[in-house]
Amino acid sequence: MDGNKFSSDQVIAEMLEMGFEHSSIVEAIKVVGPSITSVVDHILNGASVGSRTNCEASSSTSTAINSKIHANNGEVLKKRTFRSSGQVRQSRILDHFQPTNDKVKESKKSHVAVDAVRNGEEHKEPFSQVVVDPCVMSGSVVVDSEDDLDIAYDWEKKAHIILQKHFGFSSLKSFQKKALNAWFAHKDCLVLAATGSGKSLCFQLPALLTGKVVVVISPLISLMHDQCLKLARHGISACFLGSGQPDNTVEQKAMRGMYSIIYVCPETILRLIIPLQELAESRGIALFAIDEVHCVSKWGHDFRPDYRRLSMLREKFNTSKLKSLKFDIPLMALTATATKKVREDILKSLCLSKDTNVVLTSFFRSNLRFTVKHSRKSLASYDKDFHELIEIYGRKQYTDENKRDIMSKDSDNVSNSDTDGDSPYDKDDNQDDYADRDINVADSGTRENIRKGKELSVEFLENDIDDFQSVDDWDVTCGEFCAQPPPNEWESSEIIDPPKKPGGRLRILKEPVQKGPTIIYVPTRKETVKIANYLCKFGVKAAAYNAGVVVATIAFGMGIDKPNVRRIIHYGWPQSLEAYYQEAGRAGRDGKLADCILYTNLARIPSLLPSSRSEDQTKQAYIMLSDCFRYGMNTSCCRAKILVEYFGEDFGCQKCQLCDVCVDGPPESQNLKEEASILLQTIAAEYARSYSMDDPYDDSIYFDSENRRFGERSSLKMFVGKINEQSPKFLTTAILWWRGLARILEVKGYIREGDEKTHVLIKYPEPTKLGLEFVKSVTEQDFYVYPEADMLLAKETANKPYSSFSEWKKGWADPEIRRQRLEQRQIKKTTKFRKPRKKRKRNADKVQPDLRTSRELLEALAGARATMNQALEFAVDFRRIQFQIITSFPDEINVLHLDNSKQTPTNRDGGLV
Numbered sequence: 001m002d003g004n005k006f007s008s009d010q011v012i013a014e015m016l017e018m019g020f021e022h023s024s025i026v027e028a029i030k031v032v033g034p035s036i037t038s039v040v041d042h043i044l045n046g047a048s049v050g051s052r053t054n055c056e057a058s059s060s061t062s063t064a065i066n067s068k069i070h071a072n073n074g075e076v077l078k079k080r081t082f083r084s085s086g087q088v089r090q091s092r093i094l095d096h097f098q099p100t101n102d103k104v105k106e107s108k109k110s111h112v113a114v115d116a117v118r119n120g121e122e123h124k125e126p127f128s129q130v131v132v133d134p135c136v137m138s139g140s141v142v143v144d145s146e147d148d149l150d151i152a153y154d155w156e157k158k159a160h161i162i163l164q165k166h167f168g169f170s171s172l173k174s175f176q177k178k179a180l181n182a183w184f185a186h187k188d189c190l191v192l193a194a195t196g197s198g199k200s201l202c203f204q205l206p207a208l209l210t211g212k213v214v215v216v217i218s219p220l221i222s223l224m225h226d227q228c229l230k231l232a233r234h235g236i237s238a239c240f241l242g243s244g245q246p247d248n249t250v251e252q253k254a255m256r257g258m259y260s261i262i263y264v265c266p267e268t269i270l271r272l273i274i275p276l277q278e279l280a281e282s283r284g285i286a287l288f289a290i291d292e293v294h295c296v297s298k299w300g301h302d303f304r305p306d307y308r309r310l311s312m313l314r315e316k317f318n319t320s321k322l323k324s325l326k327f328d329i330p331l332m333a334l335t336a337t338a339t340k341k342v343r344e345d346i347l348k349s350l351c352l353s354k355d356t357n358v359v360l361t362s363f364f365r366s367n368l369r370f371t372v373k374h375s376r377k378s379l380a381s382y383d384k385d386f387h388e389l390i391e392i393y394g395r396k397q398y399t400d401e402n403k404r405d406i407m408s409k410d411s412d413n414v415s416n417s418d419t420d421g422d423s424p425y426d427k428d429d430n431q432d433d434y435a436d437r438d439i440n441v442a443d444s445g446t447r448e449n450i451r452k453g454k455e456l457s458v459e460f461l462e463n464d465i466d467d468f469q470s471v472d473d474w475d476v477t478c479g480e481f482c483a484q485p486p487p488n489e490w491e492s493s494e495i496i497d498p499p500k501k502p503g504g505r506l507r508i509l510k511e512p513v514q515k516g517p518t519i520i521y522v523p524t525r526k527e528t529v530k531i532a533n534y535l536c537k538f539g540v541k542a543a544a545y546n547a548g549v550v551v552a553t554i555a556f557g558m559g560i561d562k563p564n565v566r567r568i569i570h571y572g573w574p575q576s577l578e579a580y581y582q583e584a585g586r587a588g589r590d591g592k593l594a595d596c597i598l599y600t601n602l603a604r605i606p607s608l609l610p611s612s613r614s615e616d617q618t619k620q621a622y623i624m625l626s627d628c629f630r631y632g633m634n635t636s637c638c639r640a641k642i643l644v645e646y647f648g649e650d651f652g653c654q655k656c657q658l659c660d661v662c663v664d665g666p667p668e669s670q671n672l673k674e675e676a677s678i679l680l681q682t683i684a685a686e687y688a689r690s691y692s693m694d695d696p697y698d699d700s701i702y703f704d705s706e707n708r709r710f711g712e713r714s715s716l717k718m719f720v721g722k723i724n725e726q727s728p729k730f731l732t733t734a735i736l737w738w739r740g741l742a743r744i745l746e747v748k749g750y751i752r753e754g755d756e757k758t759h760v761l762i763k764y765p766e767p768t769k770l771g772l773e774f775v776k777s778v779t780e781q782d783f784y785v786y787p788e789a790d791m792l793l794a795k796e797t798a799n800k801p802y803s804s805f806s807e808w809k810k811g812w813a814d815p816e817i818r819r820q821r822l823e824q825r826q827i828k829k830t831t832k833f834r835k836p837r838k839k840r841k842r843n844a845d846k847v848q849p850d851l852r853t854s855r856e857l858l859e860a861l862a863g864a865r866a867t868m869n870q871a872l873e874f875a876v877d878f879r880r881i882q883f884q885i886i887t888s889f890p891d892e893i894n895v896l897h898l899d900n901s902k903q904t905p906t907n908r909d910g911g912l913v
Ligand SMILES: Nc1ncnc2c1ncn2[C@@H]1O[C@H](COP(=O)(O)OP(=O)(O)OP(=O)(O)O)[C@@H](O)[C@H]1O
Pocket: 169, 170, 171, 172, 173, 176, 193, 194, 195, 196, 197, 198, 199, 200, 201, 335, 336, 558, 559, 560, 561, 563, 585, 586, 589
């Protein structure tokens, strides 16, 4: 909008807002009329300027003005204009911090950095005189002269003033000081600090300290939007660029230096190298900040290939490329989630200089309470899992009566859509974690849910993975973020201090968190709608971003700084601990207690979300998933300790005193000498057999990889099958339990994966030297361990009448259990009217009923989409195959037929199974 269209009053209001003095504006209007452009021009070039603050102004209503208004307490503004070419030699960072002069000190009056940019034609180079606050701040800066010492001293003073004025903070955190010191010394810097610790300030302050532009590379539009909005509220002009930017004038304005901070996605910055070089030589670029820099690394989570190309920044913005520079423009890379390997990769991939400062702080978040809970993750388990949320957020009219009503309708829906009547197994157990999540649209209630869901977020309904590789994922409508005067009063947040001594935290161990927003992370967009609909039914405002509960995919969250999120719920396995900690880091940023709960099916091995990965990346992805799986299975170690040590921090013998493990304590340790020994012996014997060894404990052969006979590996499942055959004692011990034991043996170094492929869980165990030594000496020593979550679950469900598919499956091995079950089934069949059961398409249609030989059965299994490996595993003997068919493919019971009189399953030809 052109300034000429304003009335005098509007121009006065607008310019007061921009920081000009009333008298100067009125005077200028008298001369040039009510046009913002002309008035600013007149004041800056022809008349005295006064301003009340160091407010940075940017106005969408003024086409060519985004000036930093410079205060000199009524004194005439000292201006430095550009050379006519529009090019000046870029100043050093130190040039912005003139040594404190006594006169200024005495006057104790405010003199703030000045620069004004008009249309890119003229540029007022920053000028600063900083008022010295008598209080001395600590902190050391690398300086090379006495003058510089003063200057170093001054930057902290100035930072202090800006910090209070714009952000309302009383001091810089020590890691922020270190990062700023590095920048101040023109050094590259890698900042590794916990989520919510305040990394953004490290790159925002340089813009305010120098009056130059800071360019921030950020991976998500939602994040850029969030930060720009915040900066505008703090009185700092900022914009974001990229395909999500709806206003196509913003990019041009940004390249002319009209915003102090430019957020840009990596894809866009690579396109803007030349205009940015021009900007570096005109207004100046103080810093390139690469936020969420873990995206650079293939070994981290959220890898973004274009982040790797950011090495170009070092190449294009150095003194040899840009002659006006005295120093290379410093790079500052920041993240909260980088392992050692990722850090090394970042340093290398971005070509950060050799003397890069690495600023590392603790990853520990003392107010986050981590918990892992078992959930079947089916519609039927929502009630249990979301009970607390519904209690807190549900509307009052949802009385218990209503609730029961809804639940019974829901359970009808569930039984109609999710399970097969009274089938003893839960379909959920037979699904792939991420693949099979369809809502049965035939059911009217569910159809209604879907309809509502579409209203909520029609575009998110595809059942694909929201991997936010595209910057178009977010519809952000606000393009320009104009500086607004910082608020006068700042809410003081109650920060919980890290525990000085463990007892100090006992108070909050079991305390419920306060009411506040909740984010539920699920893997697919479709699930977001499904859960949001479920919660809405109970009067919980869910789904919309301003609602109490947000159900989101992982695209929501990285870096988002919402202070009062009280609960982060992960509903399903995260893909890595990095991702988990990053997402959990959205909670409790105000320092108050917050819950981070992971609900997941502990009986299931997580799978990787589909994504294009190289072989190496797939391997790495499995390693990360496996670490995450182990975090969930852990029952004895403080969860915060596992998380921070994952990032290479030594937590010593500290404990968070908040997580479920610290609060509930570990389970009773058990002497699993016998079980460990039998498993190891079975594995060792099998290996001896496959290597045709006389002595299974002759370990020389095991470690000769040349001699390894591929293709003859036995899986853990097969070993457990063998144990079941040999020791009836273990017949009722589920594979789930043995999986847990195998994991413990692997951690202890007794077994290792024999497959070249990486698996989440050891799949083809091989004994190690240590394992063989253990078997030899097991009679003498005990083997006390804490059973892990899956082992506890297996034991817990062992006493229940086949509550899960795996339990049901397990029970069939026992002739007595089998007899009882068949009897029960027969009674049910005769006493209860049942709707005809829908055949599950998956396998049933493909298996012929009259198969008799193992060969045919194998083919049928392969045809029935069982993998060939599965089929081969079953091929131990015919009897076993048939048994496996019953247990693994329950709907294929028609392969067999039942001899009712004997209550024993038989082959069609009457032979006993
Ligand atoms: N010096 C400070 N004193 C007090 N509070 C601060 C200070 N610096 C930053 N903060 C506060 O810390 C909060 C988190 O800041 P920020 O978003 O920069 O975190 P972050 O480290 O980038 O987190 P993430 O890794 O999740 O992106 C902000 O709300 C900010 O107000």
